[in-house]
Every structure is written in C-alpha cells, then in structure tokens.
C-alpha cells in the first residue's frame with residue numbers, strides 16, 4: 001500500500017528499510033551497518049537537508065539549481081563562490097573576474 005509506504009520516507013541506504021524520521025534512519029544505519037553510510041554523510045549548504053553525499057548532490061541539483069553559480073567561460077558550475085573563484089584562476093587563469 002502506497003499510503004503505508006509514504007509514512008516511512010527515509011530509506012536506509014544499505015538495506016532499504018524505511019523509517020518515519022531521519023533520526024531513526026541515521027540511528028539504524030549507525031547501529032546496523034556500523035556507520036558505513038554515515039561516513040559519507042553531509043549537509044546541504046543551503047538548507048537543513050542532510051544525507052548521503054550522492055543524495056545531497058541530487059537534492060541540491062533539484063532544489064537549489066537556481067543557487068548554483070555558473071562559470072561564464074565554460075560549463076562548470078559549483079555551489080560555492082569560493083570554489084568558483086578558484087576555478088576561474090585554475091581553469092581560465094583569470095583573477096580579474098569577481099564572482100557576484
């Protein structure tokens with residue numbers, strides 16, 4: 001039943017068991033899988049969202065796509081202004097471009 005299914009939206013990355021809350025899911029992953037998934041844990045730079053690195057990456061792309069900083073010289077994009085500034089220097093040898 002989909003109604004029951006959606007009441008446990010937080011899935012364990014290792015065994016795909018569902019949990020009602022993120023806290024329970026994290027607790028389970030730490031206890032049952034000795035923190036395998038926990039090691040890759042990170043937090044979204046823009047909101048409270050937390051998850052596996054890949055999950056957060058996907059989350060940022062879908063939720064904060066407009067907040068991504070796009071390079072004006074190539075297709076590179078990043079979440080952080082500091083890394084775009086670094087990209088400008090490394091990839092394009094430009095120190096004159098100020099990232100707004």
Ligand SMILES: [Zn+2]
Pocket residue numbers: 012013014015016017028029032033
């Ligand atoms: Zn599990």
Ligand SMILES: [Zn+2]
Pocket residue numbers: 044045046047048049059060063064
């Ligand atoms: Zn977010």
Ligand SMILES: [Zn+2]
Pocket residue numbers: 071072073074075076087091092
């Ligand atoms: Zn670039």
